[in-house]
Amino acid sequence: MNGEHRKKKEQIFSGIGVYPAIVIGKVTVAPKEEVEIPRYQILKKYIPFELKRFENALNSSRSQLEEILSRIDEGTHKEVYSILEIKKMFLSDSSMMDKVKNLIEKEQVNAEWAIEKILKEMEKFFEKINDPYLRERKEDLYFVTTRLIKNLKGEKSELREATENLTTEIFAAHDLSPVDVIRLTKSNVKGVIIEVGGKNSHTSITLRSLETAGVVGVENFIPHSETGDIAIVDGIHGTVILNPTARMLEKYSELIWW
Numbered sequence: 001m002n003g004e005h006r007k008k009k010e011q012i013f014s015g016i017g018v019y020p021a022i023v024i025g026k027v028t029v030a031p032k033e034e035v036e037i038p039r040y041q042i043l044k045k046y047i048p049f050e051l052k053r054f055e056n057a058l059n060s061s062r063s064q065l066e067e068i069l070s071r072i073d074e075g076t077h078k079e080v081y082s083i084l085e086i087k088k089m090f091l092s093d094s095s096m097m098d099k100v101k102n103l104i105e106k107e108q109v110n111a112e113w114a115i116e117k118i119l120k121e122m123e124k125f126f127e128k129i130n131d132p133y134l135r136e137r138k139e140d141l142y143f144v145t146t147r148l149i150k151n152l153k154g155e156k157s158e159l160r161e162a163t164e165n166l167t168t169e170i171f172a173a174h175d176l177s178p179v180d181v182i183r184l185t186k187s188n189v190k191g192v193i194i195e196v197g198g199k200n201s202h203t204s205i206t207l208r209s210l211e212t213a214g215v216v217g218v219e220n221f222i223p224h225s226e227t228g229d230i231a232i233v234d235g236i237h238g239t240v241i242l243n244p245t246a247r248m249l250e251k252y253s254e255l256i257w258w
Contacts, residue, residue, distance in 0.1 A: 023191030025169025
């Protein structure tokens with residue numbers, strides 16, 4: 001293992017530590033998930049079919065979230081449970097869902113396009129709000145709309161595929177939702193690196209609640225790393241060391257706590 005990682009230059013990245021633990025191990029680097037949104041007009045006679053597509057995606061999204069909630073101990077992980085309940089509330093927001101349906105009917109657009117239009121409209125609304133807590137609800141909005149679009153397209157999340165059958169101790173991604181984090185902690189993963197996010201994001205709160213070493217806001221980490229690299233996740237100091245030297249490994253081996 002040491003011989004492999006010495007071939008690569010040590011790189012140190014700064015971010016925000018969200019749980020005070022240190023993990024050393026191999027990293028799985030997830031691809032940045034891009035959500036492609038099809039945009040097309042539909043004939044009037046196909047509006048009922050499109051509304052049904054949307055309802056089916058909505059029901060699937062709710063069922064998926066319910067299934068995840070059923071696997072969480074509310075008493076032990078109250079914060080995580082509350083976070084997912086908030087996301088569930090977005091899926092049950094009749095005013096938001098009615099806006100999507102109205103767009104499908106009035107503008108005769110496909111469901112994915114209607115969702116995107118409502119997302120952009122609501123993003124503008126949240127950006128005008130001064131309350132940091134309410135502004136962070138954009139995170140919930142994006143989670144819900146992305147899940148709806150994935151279900152409409154019948155696509156499996158690339159991130160979900162990347163989290164299946166993991167054999168590495170560390171997982172790195174551009175962004176992760178609380179649901180992704182829950183899935184990771186049920187595998188072998190003990191450390192998480194995320195390129196975006198802040199200390200009080202729902203993902204960070206989930207990492208803390210599940211006592212998982214994590215550093216968020218680690219800009220430009222993904223382009224410099226690849227699956228199989230050795231990394232140190234230092235959640236105490238908010239630092240990630242990629243391909244550490246033998247000396248750095250020795251130093252951290254004395255401090256390791258996970």
